[in-house]
Amino acid sequence: MTDWESVIGLEVHAQLATSSKIFSGASTAYGSEPNTQACTVDLGFPGVLPVLNAEVVKMAIKFGVAIGAKICSHSVFERKNYFYPDLPKGYQISQFELPIVGTGSLEITAEEGAKKTIGITRAHLEEDAGKSLHDEFVDQTGIDLNRAGTPLLEIVSEPDMRSAKEAVAYARKIHSLVRYLEICDGNMQEGSFRCDANVSVRPVGQKELGTRTELKNINSFRFLERAINHEIQRQIDLIEGGGKVVLETRLYDSSKDETRSMRSKEEANDYRYFPDPDLLPVAVDEADIEAIRASLPELPDEKRRRYLDTLKLSEYNAELLSSNRDTAVYFEQALSRAPELKDQIVNWILGDLSAALNRNEVEIQDSPVTPQMLADLLQRIADNTISGKIAKEVFEAMWRGEGSTDRIIEARGLKQITDSSEIEGLIDDVIAANPTQVEQFRAGKEKVLGFFVGQIMKQSKGKANPGQVNSMLRDKLK
Amino acid sequence: MSLKKEAVRKIAHLARLQIDESDLDRYATDLSNILTLFEQMNQVDASDIVPMAHPMDATQRLRPDEVTELDQRDKFQAIAPDVNRGLYRVPKVIE
Numbered sequence: 001m002t003d004w005e006s007v008i009g010l011e012v013h014a015q016l017a018t019s020s021k022i023f024s025g026a027s028t029a030y031g032s033e034p035n036t037q038a039c040t041v042d043l044g045f046p047g048v049l050p051v052l053n054a055e056v057v058k059m060a061i062k063f064g065v066a067i068g069a070k071i072c073s074h075s076v077f078e079r080k081n082y083f084y085p086d087l088p089k090g091y092q093i094s095q096f097e098l099p100i101v102g103t104g105s106l107e108i109t110a111e112e113g114a115k116k117t118i119g120i121t122r123a124h125l126e127e128d129a130g131k132s133l134h135d136e137f138v139d140q141t142g143i144d145l146n147r148a149g150t151p152l153l154e155i156v157s158e159p160d161m162r163s164a165k166e167a168v169a170y171a172r173k174i175h176s177l178v179r180y181l182e183i184c185d186g187n188m189q190e191g192s193f194r195c196d197a198n199v200s201v202r203p204v205g206q207k208e209l210g211t212r213t214e215l216k217n218i219n220s221f222r223f224l225e226r227a228i229n230h231e232i233q234r235q236i237d238l239i240e241g242g243g244k245v246v247l248e249t250r251l252y253d254s255s256k257d258e259t260r261s262m263r264s265k266e267e268a269n270d271y272r273y274f275p276d277p278d279l280l281p282v283a284v285d286e287a288d289i290e291a292i293r294a295s296l297p298e299l300p301d302e303k304r305r306r307y308l309d310t311l312k313l314s315e316y317n318a319e320l321l322s323s324n325r326d327t328a329v330y331f332e333q334a335l336s337r338a339p340e341l342k343d344q345i346v347n348w349i350l351g352d353l354s355a356a357l358n359r360n361e362v363e364i365q366d367s368p369v370t371p372q373m374l375a376d377l378l379q380r381i382a383d384n385t386i387s388g389k390i391a392k393e394v395f396e397a398m399w400r401g402e403g404s405t406d407r408i409i410e411a412r413g414l415k416q417i418t419d420s421s422e423i424e425g426l427i428d429d430v431i432a433a434n435p436t437q438v439e440q441f442r443a444g445k446e447k448v449l450g451f452f453v454g455q456i457m458k459q460s461k462g463k464a465n466p467g468q469v470n471s472m473l474r475d476k477l478k
Numbered sequence: 479m480s481l482k483k484e485a486v487r488k489i490a491h492l493a494r495l496q497i498d499e500s501d502l503d504r505y506a507t508d509l510s511n512i513l514t515l516f517e518q519m520n521q522v523d524a525s526d527i528v529p530m531a532h533p534m535d536a537t538q539r540l541r542p543d544e545v546t547e548l549d550q551r552d553k554f555q556a557i558a559p560d561v562n563r564g565l566y567r568v569p570k571v572i573e
Contacts, residue, residue: 025547280532
């Protein structure tokens with residue numbers, strides 16, 4: 001039996017979050033009526049000229065600086081020539097020989113927490129094509145060109161990943177980064193963040209790479225992992241069965257969990273790139289780059305390090321809180337309101353809040369319980385107004401929009417009972433009602449104490465302060 | 479360097495140009511002559527010359543990221559051969 005090693009490289013297409021297109025003043029808003037956002041430039045009318053969007057250049061540089069890449073001082077746009085109905089000009093304006101972002105790298109957390117550096121070959125700017133709708137009509141294809149001309153940053157990795165898990169870790173890292181940089185909304189369902197995977201296998205120890213296939217049409221991280229694993233197995237089975245892998249593009253079908261051949265690449269690959277005579281080289285000077293570098297926000301890796309070193313969070317919690325920008329923002333807002341409750345805030349965000357968000361399919365930035373509300377709730381636990389158990393009830397009520405912590409505590413009468421005489425009354429009642437258990441306790445059966453605490457808490461509807469109940473109960477039972 | 483007829487056929491196909499079989503020889507000769515000219519130019523030592531990306535010695539002017547185009551779909555679609563429900567219709571392309 002041969003042991004196989006898989007080799008994976010990813011191409012990520014990140015749609016840049018501009019208002020207008022890369023070469024025209026048409027809107028990039030998602031979900032509008034078909035073809036209402038496609039102007040003469042996007043439609044490839046004769047005589048029109050592309051004019052480059054300044055923001056697109058800035059966003060590409062932001063990304064380049066964040067991955068430690070060299071920014072090309074004179075990058076060039078080229079024409080990539082092919083014919084397809086959703087590409088009106090007959091060529092896509094892209095970059096080839098001189099991309100704006102050169103070689104960089106990114107550190108990922110691979111399996112079992114080990115760090116691994118993944119090389120990024122390049123990142124280049126290009127325009128998106130339109131959309132072909134094959135199911136709208138029986139014998140025809142419908143073309144919507146609203147997406148044509150939307151700016152894309154194509155980020156090409158080195159074939160540095162050795163498993164589907166690593167590929168997903170890398171894709172998630174890029175996703176996290178572009179969201180932190182606010183250059184892409186990262187919405188995979190709407191196609192703003194797309195991954196193509198180049199996959200090949202080779203016997204362990206072999207130096208040269210096997211023939212690769214390119215997987216397209218993957219719109220979630222879960223499917224990315226499944227599609228790659230599926231393709232690795234397909235290639236191994238094929239080779240072990242005496243077959244050969246052919247260079248081709250394969251589409252992943254998530255409903256069937258399989259990949260199928262789309263087109264063989266040899267012919268399609270002949271794109272006859274040449275510099276676009278309509279566009280001059282894009283000049284970027286050191287001062288521009290430095291200004292952008294200075295404007296970068298704290299990035300996920302720096303944040304994680306600060307959470308570890310300054311806030312003393314665990315490695316696991318620091319990673320979870322820093323990898324998603326919106327989670328980090330939530331955490332930091334709650335923390336600024338109640339800095340002394342750091343551990344409680346972490347636990348609630350990763351526990352009850354995350355559970356509620358998942359259950360209701362809500363993103364953290366849209367949480368009905370705001371960071372301020374959560375901090376206030378935790379403060380009421382800390383000052384003994386309510387118990388941790390009651391806090392869960394208040395949280396649920398806040399989630400449903402019943403108002404602030406204090407208002408809910410007041411309206412529902414949830415204030416913790418800390419008045420000793422009131423607690424004493426509760427204890428006396430329970431002791432009087434359960435003489436058998438009193439006898440058992442006095443005979444040395446310590447466990448019965450839990451029974452009494454439970455009864456008293458029940459009588460108080462969870463509002464008695466558990467610490468006070470415990471200490472007073474012991475004295476009473478003696 | 480001479481271009482074979484087969485190569486001319488392939489280039490024409492990639493550019494979606496319909497060429498008469500009888501013209502192939504002439505195209506092959508003409509294109510080969512151009513390539514020969516390039517070969518001649520390649521003899522010149524240009525190692526210390528920066529490649530030129532554009533004949534105008536200038537750099538790209540940029541525009542601010544603003545939406546300036548209004549919806550003119552009706553006008554564009556009035557001259558399209560086949561439109562339905564706002565979509566341009568083309569013969570079925572199966573991937």
